[in-house]
Amino acid sequence: KGKRAFVAGVADDNGFGWAIAKSLAAAGAEILVGTWVPALNIFETSLQRGKFDESRKLPDGSLMEITKIYPLDAVFDNPDDVPEDIKTNRRYAGSTNWTVREVAESVKRDFGSIDILVHSLANGPEVSKPLLETSRNGYLAALSASSYSYVSLLKHFLPFMNPGGSSISLTHVASERIIPGYGGGMNSAKAALESDTRVLAFEAGRKHKIRVNTISAGPLRSRAAKAIGFIDTMIEYSLANAPLQKELTADEVGNTAAFLASPLASAITGAVVFVDNGLNAMGVGV
Numbered sequence: 497k498g499k500r501a502f503v504a505g506v507a508d509d510n511g512f513g514w515a516i517a518k519s520l521a522a523a524g525a526e527i528l529v530g531t532w533v534p535a536l537n538i539f540e541t542s543l544q545r546g547k548f549d550e551s552r553k554l555p556d557g558s559l560m561e562i563t564k565i566y567p568l569d570a571v572f573d574n575p576d577d578v579p580e581d582i583k584t585n586r587r588y589a590g591s592t593n594w595t596v597r598e599v600a601e602s603v604k605r606d607f608g609s610i611d612i613l614v615h616s617l618a619n620g621p622e623v624s625k626p627l628l629e630t631s632r633n634g635y636l637a638a639l640s641a642s643s644y645s646y647v648s649l650l651k652h653f654l655p656f657m658n659p660g661g662s663s664i665s666l667t668h669v670a671s672e673r674i675i676p677g678y679g680g681g682m683n684s685a686k687a688a689l690e691s692d693t694r695v696l697a698f699e700a701g702r703k704h705k706i707r708v709n710t711i712s713a714g715p716l717r718s719r720a721a722k723a724i725g726f727i728d729t730m731i732e733y734s735l736a737n738a739p740l741q742k743e744l745t746a747d748e749v750g751n752t753a754a755f756l757a758s759p760l761a762s763a764i765t766g767a768v769v770f771v772d773n774g775l776n777a778m779g780v781g782v
């Protein structure tokens with residue numbers, strides 16, 4: 497029967513979140529998305545104007561429907577956590593109920609339950625700085641936006657996730673291997689996300705029969721990745737050195753997410769699944 501998915505971290509048609517939503521939609525799921533508040537306006541406008549129609553195309557020729565878009569800022573759990581300068585910010589003032597708890601409450605009120613929760617978001621304000629030059633605030637902000645945001649989302653959505661459901665996040669090999677340029681504490685944020693995937697798999701599995709996995713993706717020229725600055729170098733490096741010498745598409749990650757969310761993966765939980773053309777398995781560049 498049709499499943500319902502909430503995909504957090506979709507604000508254009510270039511990133512992993514969009515591709516995951518598409519793969520889930522192609523498999524018959526109903527799609528709800530959470531879009532970062534400052535990006536909401538342009539995303540909704542572009543969608544309405546048909547700017548994404550070409551990339552909304554599913555394999556059967558129909559267009560992916562997004563049932564509802566929720567404004568979300570996953571750095572805040574409750575309205576009480578939101579500082580004054582954000583509250584009064586022009587880009588936030590037009591939206592309401594966008595803290596994690598409020599979004600979860602809204603989804604529960606609107607739809608009753610979900611089956612699939614996807615976390616496809618990250619932010620590290622000092623990502624372009626080496627770790628030795630990263631400030632405490634920058635480091636903690638990276639963990640807040642990229643790691644705790646997932647703990648918080650799962651914590652708030654879990655009570656109304658149907659047993660047998662599945663949760664997925666996106667991680668990066670910089671958690672366990674040195675990737676110069678992936679700075680600002682983002683390596684630590686991904687290490688936390690992967691460790692939490694195991695602990696959350698235990699807790700959510702025992703308590704709610706929900707599976708928790710993370711996909712360690714290879715390089716993709718998304719908006720977030722372009723902001724980091726060395727994405728083209730990473731793509732070239734992968735092309736030159738990975739076992740599979742082809743560029744990774746977002747759809748390949750989307751399809752893996754659809755598999756992980758499906759009954760085909762009913763015994764897979766607590767796993768870090770590499771979708772990177774095998775690059776992580778290499779010991780040296782060749």
Ligand code: NAI
Pocket residue numbers: 504505506507508510511512513531532533535568569570571615616617618619641666667668669712713714715716717718719720721
């Ligand atoms: P993206 O730009 O499509 O997605 C990141 C999203 O996070 C954006 O939509 C942005 O608006 C949202 N966001 C940022 N801060 C937020 C907040 N506080 N609350 C709510 N949303 C927020 O880029 P991409 O690359 O698809 O990123 C998705 C995930 O994939 C991230 O976890 C990223 O670290 C991961 N990843 C990306 C790789 C790449 O090469 N692009 C490689 C491996 C992992």
